[in-house]
Amino acid sequence: MFRCLEKITFVFMKTISIFGTGNVAFHMIKAISLLKNYKILQVYGRSEQKHYDFSNEFNFDLKTTSDLNEIQPADFYLVCIKDDAIEEFIEKIARPNIICMHTSGSLPLLDKNCKNAVFYPLQTFSKSSELNYAEIPFCIEATEEDVFTKVEELALAISDSVFSISTEQRRSLHVSAVFVCNFVNHLYSLGEEICKEKGVPFEILKPLIKETASKVQQISPTEAQTGPAKRNDQNTIQSHLRQLSGKDQKNVYQLLTNSILNTYGY
Amino acid sequence: MFRCLEKITFVFMKTISIFGTGNVAFHMIKAISLLKNYKILQVYGRSEQKHYDFSNEFNFDLKTTSDLNEIQPADFYLVCIKDDAIEEFIEKIARPNIICMHTSGSLPLLDKNCKNAVFYPLQTFSKSSELNYAEIPFCIEATEEDVFTKVEELALAISDSVFSISTEQRRSLHVSAVFVCNFVNHLYSLGEEICKEKGVPFEILKPLIKETASKVQQISPTEAQTGPAKRNDQNTIQSHLRQLSGKDQKNVYQLLTNSILNTYGY
Numbered sequence: 001m002f003r004c005l006e007k008i009t010f011v012f013m014k015t016i017s018i019f020g021t022g023n024v025a026f027h028m029i030k031a032i033s034l035l036k037n038y039k040i041l042q043v044y045g046r047s048e049q050k051h052y053d054f055s056n057e058f059n060f061d062l063k064t065t066s067d068l069n070e071i072q073p074a075d076f077y078l079v080c081i082k083d084d085a086i087e088e089f090i091e092k093i094a095r096p097n098i099i100c101m102h103t104s105g106s107l108p109l110l111d112k113n114c115k116n117a118v119f120y121p122l123q124t125f126s127k128s129s130e131l132n133y134a135e136i137p138f139c140i141e142a143t144e145e146d147v148f149t150k151v152e153e154l155a156l157a158i159s160d161s162v163f164s165i166s167t168e169q170r171r172s173l174h175v176s177a178v179f180v181c182n183f184v185n186h187l188y189s190l191g192e193e194i195c196k197e198k199g200v201p202f203e204i205l206k207p208l209i210k211e212t213a214s215k216v217q218q219i220s221p222t223e224a225q226t227g228p229a230k231r232n233d234q235n236t237i238q239s240h241l242r243q244l245s246g247k248d249q250k251n252v253y254q255l256l257t258n259s260i261l262n263t264y265g266y
Numbered sequence: 267m268f269r270c271l272e273k274i275t276f277v278f279m280k281t282i283s284i285f286g287t288g289n290v291a292f293h294m295i296k297a298i299s300l301l302k303n304y305k306i307l308q309v310y311g312r313s314e315q316k317h318y319d320f321s322n323e324f325n326f327d328l329k330t331t332s333d334l335n336e337i338q339p340a341d342f343y344l345v346c347i348k349d350d351a352i353e354e355f356i357e358k359i360a361r362p363n364i365i366c367m368h369t370s371g372s373l374p375l376l377d378k379n380c381k382n383a384v385f386y387p388l389q390t391f392s393k394s395s396e397l398n399y400a401e402i403p404f405c406i407e408a409t410e411e412d413v414f415t416k417v418e419e420l421a422l423a424i425s426d427s428v429f430s431i432s433t434e435q436r437r438s439l440h441v442s443a444v445f446v447c448n449f450v451n452h453l454y455s456l457g458e459e460i461c462k463e464k465g466v467p468f469e470i471l472k473p474l475i476k477e478t479a480s481k482v483q484q485i486s487p488t489e490a491q492t493g494p495a496k497r498n499d500q501n502t503i504q505s506h507l508r509q510l511s512g513k514d515q516k517n518v519y520q521l522l523t524n525s526i527l528n529t530y531g532y
Binding site for chain 2 (some may be wrong): 031051053084106118122123124126128129135137139140161163165168169171172173174175176178179180181182183184185186188189190191192195196197198199200201202203204205206207209210211212213214215216217219220221222224225226227228229230233234235236239240244245248249251252253256257259260262263
């Protein structure tokens with residue numbers, strides 16, 4: 001008789017400590033907690049209270065500290081704090097054998113007394129959103145090959161979408177992200193404002209918002225462009241401008257219309 | 267013994283003729299062809315060739331004509347042609363007993379020699395997109411009550427989302443739609459342009475685009491706002507402005523940043 005023997009593999013668990021208690025830290029903790037071969041060692045945050053709130057959001061044990069002296073060595077330190085504090089912060093925690101990664105879109109690959117790397121997840125994070133981590137693009141950067149490999153392994157454990165991106169390219173992505181996320185969201189706000197002024201529910205526009213984002217998943221935005229400016233339909237443009245009440249609404253309408261007109265050679 | 271008797275209901279099929287061969291007409295034909303109690307009688311379009319292409323897109327028989335003299339009476343005439351041609355066109359086809367509906371966001375409820383109505387589907391239509399018609403908001407308008415009821419019945423047969431919207435409200439929705447669809451799509455284009463300049467694949471931004479649209483399905487855009495302008499992070503703003511090459515890119519960045527700063531009281 002045959003007997004199936006279980007194949008036993010010894011895997012060395014890699015350890016990660018995460019620094020920060022904001023939205024990026026929240027989702028990185030959630031994503032990494034799902035991984036088989038990685039273990040979250042500690043989570044650091046300045047404020048005790050924020051830590052307490054933060055711990056309560058997870059249904060697994062989180063070792064938190066607000067004391068940098070309590071930080072133990074780990075394979076990775078993942079720094080998810082505000083851009084302008086990152087450099088000084090990594091200087092404090094850097095140790096030669098630890099891979100210290102920041103998650104900023106605009107900071108360069110640092111040159112501190114550690115294994116320097118960048119681990120930039122290109123997504124908009126809020127605690128209330130359920131995200132599919134496998135779809136988040138990770139832009140990674142490291143000079144040393146073995147560091148790069150280890151960071152890549154971690155990123156690939158989380159996501160199917162991992163890119164080797166230079167500092168300069170990452171900066172371009174960061175600016176582009178402002179256009180396609182922050183500015184886009186502001187246009188949603190202006191749309192909502194216009195609706196409110198006439199007592200129309202913003203609800204009615206939601207399927208359109210979804211479909212507009214969905215279209216460019218398949219075809220290029222240049223191909224997907226529609227509307228009065230694309231057709232240089234001056235009657236509609238002028239009538240829209242007359243309807244708009246706020247100065248911001250008018251200015252944004254005029255500038256984006258002109259920019260579309262320029263794009264299509266009018 | 268009991269015997270189940272089939273309940274036989276006599277339903278009068280209502281007839282609809284559709285005018286136009288553009289994207290709106292295409293999707294209205296598709297949506298109406300799925301309805302049990304409505305029958306598409308004829309489809310009118312000026313160009314024979316376009317008609318031929320158009321017929322080939324459907325896997326059911328479509329009676330097409332490019333001769334207005336061949337148009338037969340029907341319960342509904344649904345006019346899906348360009349805004350600036352609608353009024354004159356409806357004047358030609360209007361008959362007192364027929365409900366003539368236009369699909370324009372900006373034209374008023376007309377006053378022609380027919381049962382006047384508006385049937386405005388608020389969505390961006392392209393032939394290549396598979397749309398869930400049940401989710402498309404229909405904004406309807408009619409003065410006479412019985413006309414309104416019939417138009418509402420038709421809209422509810424297609425969609426779960428039907429609204430009674432006045433001309434003024436519809437015009438606001440139309441302007442808002444320019445902000446949340448046409449302008450948003452142009453920001454996607456600018457994002458793509460910036461990526462191309464640095465050889466970064468636009469692909470990387472697609473999950474962000476999806477999530478940004480997805481967030482405002484649940485929370486208000488004002489709550490969802492993030493980014494350097496929301497935080498009045500002038501370092502990042504100035505560094506972004508230095509990176510941008512095109513005049514349009516810079517102008518759009520500056521104006522939308524200022525508009526966000528205004529919104530959040532900086």
